[in-house]
Amino acid sequence: MALGIGDRRYRDTDFTTHYAHHPKAPLTFLVGNLLRQAYQYAQDHGRVCLQQSYGFNVQDFQADLSNLRAISAGVQSVGVARGWRRIPEETSHLIATVKFALISVTRTRTTHRLLLSDGTRADAIEVQHEWDLDSGGLATLSLGQLTASQNWIAERLAEFPHANGFAVQEAEIVLPLKNVPTAAPGKCEIRLESKAVARATDGGFSLNAYYQPLFAQVVADMRY
Amino acid sequence: MAKTAAKTTKSPLEFATGRDVLGEDLRAIARALNWVFQKRNECHVSLTTGENNWDDYPASPLGGDAGVSKAVGTLNVTATAGEVTFVDTDLWIDADALQANMEVGAECHIPTAGDTVRVKFTLTGATGSGVANVDCTDTNNDTEVVGNIALGGVTPGNEWVRCVVTVQRTVGTGATDRVRTVRVEELSSTAFPAIADDVCGVIVSTGEPVFDSLGRRVVVDC
Numbered sequence: 001m002a003l004g005i006g007d008r009r010y011r012d013t014d015f016t017t018h019y020a021h022h023p024k025a026p027l028t029f030l031v032g033n034l035l036r037q038a039y040q041y042a043q044d045h046g047r048v049c050l051q052q053s054y055g056f057n058v059q060d061f062q063a064d065l066s067n068l069r070a071i072s073a074g075v076q077s078v079g080v081a082r083g084w085r086r087i088p089e090e091t092s093h094l095i096a097t098v099k100f101a102l103i104s105v106t107r108t109r110t111t112h113r114l115l116l117s118d119g120t121r122a123d124a125i126e127v128q129h130e131w132d133l134d135s136g137g138l139a140t141l142s143l144g145q146l147t148a149s150q151n152w153i154a155e156r157l158a159e160f161p162h163a164n165g166f167a168v169q170e171a172e173i174v175l176p177l178k179n180v181p182t183a184a185p186g187k188c189e190i191r192l193e194s195k196a197v198a199r200a201t202d203g204g205f206s207l208n209a210y211y212q213p214l215f216a217q218v219v220a221d222m223r224y
Numbered sequence: 225m226a227k228t229a230a231k232t233t234k235s236p237l238e239f240a241t242g243r244d245v246l247g248e249d250l251r252a253i254a255r256a257l258n259w260v261f262q263k264r265n266e267c268h269v270s271l272t273t274g275e276n277n278w279d280d281y282p283a284s285p286l287g288g289d290a291g292v293s294k295a296v297g298t299l300n301v302t303a304t305a306g307e308v309t310f311v312d313t314d315l316w317i318d319a320d321a322l323q324a325n326m327e328v329g330a331e332c333h334i335p336t337a338g339d340t341v342r343v344k345f346t347l348t349g350a351t352g353s354g355v356a357n358v359d360c361t362d363t364n365n366d367t368e369v370v371g372n373i374a375l376g377g378v379t380p381g382n383e384w385v386r387c388v389v390t391v392q393r394t395v396g397t398g399a400t401d402r403v404r405t406v407r408v409e410e411l412s413s414t415a416f417p418a419i420a421d422d423v424c425g426v427i428v429s430t431g432e433p434v435f436d437s438l439g440r441r442v443v444v445d446c
Contacts, residue, residue, distance in 0.1 A: 026241055026242070026245075027245040028239040028240060028241050028242070028243055028245055029239070029241070031239050031249055031253060032236040032238070033236070035234055035235075035236040035239070035256070036236045038256045038257050038260050039236070041260050041261075042259075042260045047266070047267070048267065048270075049267055049270070050270060050272075051272075052272050081272065082272070082404075082405075083270065083272055083405050083407070084329055084331065084368040084405065085267060085407070085409070086267075086327070086409055086412075088264045088265055088412070089264060089412065090231075187329075187368070187370070
């Protein structure tokens with residue numbers, strides 16, 4: 001990378017002590033600290049470049065469930081967010097944070113895929129997470145019969161109406177940029193895709209699961 | 225004197241006590257600071273409609289899956305007369321924006337051949353304004369169309385710039401034309417604010433002499 005050294009991450013700097021400005025004080029501390037401050041400031045610049053929210057009408061929840069959002073996605077990924085951005089110069093990573101509900105009562109595996117392309121070059125990553133929904137505490141809906149506390153369900157429905165009372169999960173997907181040049185920031189396409197598959201009785205992951213996206217955000221950051 | 229912005233790979237650990245500090249070091253650091261603080265592109269408005277989980281987007285060349293066509297969402301553009309306000313907000317554009325080059329973009333999904341949806345971006349400040357019409361047709365379906373606005377007239381100093389985005393179908397009658405994304409970005413530039421006597425970006429004030437690599441005493445300018 002052009003700025004900074006290696007993969008060092010500058011997290012803090014020293015205050016420049018007053019004696020650094022004394023006429024006889026060595027300049028080295030001051031100069032080194034200036035560099036640290038420059039690097040830290042440059043690195044500490046995560047920028048939101050894509051946000052996607054899913055707004056819902058609670059009344060329409062049955063229709064949504066069957067037609068719109070909750071997807072049985074054992075094989076094919078579904079799109080969660082897509083957009084076009086200029087990636088700031090010296091961006092080294094894209095970080096996606098996605099909130100979603102898994103409408104499932106068995107252990108479920110999600111696969112998120114984050115993709116970036118400037119038209120000719122591309123970077124992509126796939127991240128798998130497993131969610132222990134059996135013992136996860138709150139996701140105890142059994143095909144229409146709610147067994148969680150009614151108070152909790154009301155609260156949850158108010159927060160995320162379309163989670164249908166299921167626990168809201170959050171996953172982070174970090175994409176290191178290798179191929180997409182950012183020195184001359186060009187317009188890039190960003191995609192976030194996902195799929196979910198639930199565990200079958202034989203222990204394998206083969207059952208369709210419903211994945212309900214709620215909110216997704218992609219941030220461009222300088223992490224090296 | 226124009227400022228110079230440059231990146232450096234110098235390590236702070238290089239400056240151990242006792243090491244000579246050379247004129248080049250200070251120049252490199254001042255230029256690195258200039259680079260850090262120069263204007264980089266910023267996204268002011270980023271909206272997506274979130275229709276139908278994006279399922280009918282085209283296959284990605286990157287290995288992404290093509291979506292499955294789903295029922296139509298609710299943000300269809302059905303009006304053929306008049307503009308429908310889609311976004312109405314204020315942007316904060318600061319003093320550096322003397323030559324604020326704004327890039328705007330919109331992506332539409334237009335399955336009906338021949339239809340045109342116009343997404344109009346109007347940026348209005350107290351002393352300058354600009355308009356860009358982004359026309360999306362079925363030939364640029366599912367990809368972003370870009371326009372540009374140069375806010376050349378905006379007064380130096382802080383100023384609110386109002387951003388209004390309207391949508392109008394100007395050609396056609398299809399019932400499923402829809403807008404997917406709207407974007408307003410301020411492009412990066414290497415310009416710096418004009419501040420009197422500020423040519424260096426960093427001021428070194430010390431009695432310690434500064435030498436270049438040949439041992440000559442130097443004046444630090446940047």
